[in-house]
Amino acid sequence: MKKNVTILFIFIAILSLVFSVIVMRLHLSSVSDVYRRYAGDEKLAVAFVKDYRIGDSITVDVTTITVKDSASWEVFLRSINVNELTIELQRDAKKKGNISVSTAYRVKNHPEILPSRKTDEQLDLILFSYQDYTVFIFDVESKKQAHLIANYKRKDYINKF
Amino acid sequence: MKSKFKPIVMLAAFCFVAISCQKETVVDTDTAFHLQQNAFVRCINYNIDDVSFNVTIFGEHNWQLFLDEMIALTQNGHKVTIRRSDVSASNDKSRNVVVFETTNETEAHKWCNEMIDKGYEVTMTYDPRTGKYTCTAIGPDRTDSQSDTIS
Secondary structure, three states, rough: HHHHHHHHHHHHHHHHHHHHHHHHHHHHOOOHHHHHHHHOOOOOOEEEEEEEOOOOOOEEEEEEEEOOOOHHHHHHHHHHOOOHHHHHHHHHHHHHHEEEEEEEEEEEOOOOOOOOOOOOOOOOEEEOOOOOOOOEEEEEOOHHHHHHHHHHHHHHHHHOO | OOOOOOHHHHHHHEEEEEHHHHOOOOOHHHHHHHHHHHHOEEEEEEEOOOEEEEEEEEEEEHHHHHHHHHHHHHOOOOOOOEEOOOOOOOEEOOEEEEEEEEEOOOHHHHHHHHHHHHHEEEEEEEEEEOOOOEEEEEEEOOHHOOOOOOO
């Protein structure tokens, strides 16, 4: 009897483990490649939002990476090849009490790779501010959409802070 | 007709025809203002290495061409400053950086987006005390840029 209970518990444990792996795989298949790359880093809070709403008419997939403290913020920006002058601008803006938002294009799913001059290259829009130590990676479909998103988020930061 | 009046009449007729043949259209100031608001017209004062120029640019396509030329000059080490009535722009000669300043929010977004499309990393800074927007566009390394020469 005791042996049967032990076998039952082992069976339930294995079943739970298999079920957890299946759920985790299903979750990861519905998030962005950027999310998958950074989700395991304990120093970062990573989120993926499908169909994030911008204003009344635009929805876009976005991955957000929030750094937990100011010390790690500049380290993270350098790791995605943000220009040192941009980092300096944001630092100065913070000291003066100004609001500062930076934007640039990056190669799709690779926020650390600057685009080349190829016209058919697929791009993401990255947007970040020291105000909340967050980098947004928007999966944009066109430059027009990128402009609308950038305008919206800049105004949002200016109004909020 | 008496002969002494004939030259006067001929002169008057000549003047009448000359004036009628002029094709210049004069619009009133309200119409001119309306045209400028709705058509794409920019009156620019710009400096290249401390030499001042004035230009009026018609059409957004021509504006883009002008901007491309200015950027090419900055990439070749020239100091460029661009001014409109409410927008000023200048570059840091030692680096591939272009700076625009304005108190007009719409213009600020437009400038920033134009420079992002050209491959720059752009920071918009807003000073709540003065209401001024500064767009700082940082380009790729000089070694990556095209070596256009302006004749």
